[in-house]
Amino acid sequence: MAAPSETLLAFDLDGVLFSSEPFLGEAYQQAIEAVNRRHPGSFDRIPATREILQHIGWPVPTIFANLFPDADRQALERLHQQTLDENCSRITDRRGILYESVAETLRSFDDQGYRLCIASNGRRRYIETVLETYSIAALFAPLVTADEVGDKVGVLRAQMNALQPTLVIMIGDRASDAEAARAIGCPFIGCDYGHGHRKEIESAGPIVDRFADLGDLVVAIAGDAP
Numbered sequence: 001m002a003a004p005s006e007t008l009l010a011f012d013l014d015g016v017l018f019s020s021e022p023f024l025g026e027a028y029q030q031a032i033e034a035v036n037r038r039h040p041g042s043f044d045r046i047p048a049t050r051e052i053l054q055h056i057g058w059p060v061p062t063i064f065a066n067l068f069p070d071a072d073r074q075a076l077e078r079l080h081q082q083t084l085d086e087n088c089s090r091i092t093d094r095r096g097i098l099y100e101s102v103a104e105t106l107r108s109f110d111d112q113g114y115r116l117c118i119a120s121n122g123r124r125r126y127i128e129t130v131l132e133t134y135s136i137a138a139l140f141a142p143l144v145t146a147d148e149v150g151d152k153v154g155v156l157r158a159q160m161n162a163l164q165p166t167l168v169i170m171i172g173d174r175a176s177d178a179e180a181a182r183a184i185g186c187p188f189i190g191c192d193y194g195h196g197h198r199k200e201i202e203s204a205g206p207i208v209d210r211f212a213d214l215g216d217l218v219v220a221i222a223g224d225a226p
Contacts, residue, residue: 001224003222004113004114005114007165007167007222008116008141008165008169009218010156010159010170011116011117011120011172012171012173013120014120015056015172015174016099016194017098017099017106018102018130018134019195020091020096021097022095022096023096024053028047029046030086032046032082035075035079038078042078043079047067058121059151060121060123061080064080087126088129091133092133096130098134099194099211100210101210102134102211103135105214105215106136109139109218117159118131119172119177142162144158144162151180152177152180167221170186170188170189171189173193173195174195178205181205182204188201189207189208192207193208193209
């Protein structure tokens with residue numbers, strides 16, 4: 001059995017703790033329009049929000065490559081910065097959604113002695129803006145981000161090296177989260193209320209329909225750990 005102090009709970013961000021869905025389409029639209037105003041013809045279309053959400057969970061360069069396969073490198077770099085500005089502005093204005101019971105459940109885990117970290121493909125400024133806006137940053141270990149170590153697998157490995165837990169549990173809503181858990185050989189809990197589709201994660205581990213239901217599963221997995 002792994003004690004709470006020996007257990008690291010690694011949370012994806014978008015679709016698990018937070019949703020950018022209310023503003024994401026608008027943020028991309030305004031970012032693309034801003035880049036096109038300064039550099040006409042950089043992008044010939046604006047993806048629908050549904051299309052953008054299908055790619056959330058992967059590293060930003062992968063998302064952009066999928067959405068804009070014919071755009072040149074400089075245009076993508078400009079869009080990278082512009083979307084970050086647009087998104088963070090809207091997060092600060094609380095136009096996103098911190099899912100129900102997230103803050104209370106995280107504080108409960110922290111009170112019990114569990115160690116918490118963010119394991120996201122999001123950019124550092126984006127993650128920091130979410131955590132600080134909703135006053136939950138202090139609950140997590142110091143950030144390691146995908147723009148520093150490449151991807152979510154790199155984030156998990158860096159956090160494991162830094163924190164030396166006996167057990168890691170990856171908690172996510174997308175195939176990329178389940179794949180990261182497989183890559184490091186840790187248990188996975190799926191969240192079926194976010195951006196993902198159940199079929200992406202249903203074979204990877206147990207699934208919750210509400211964030212508040214994570215506690216019992218965490219206890220069960222930790223109890224089964226050698």
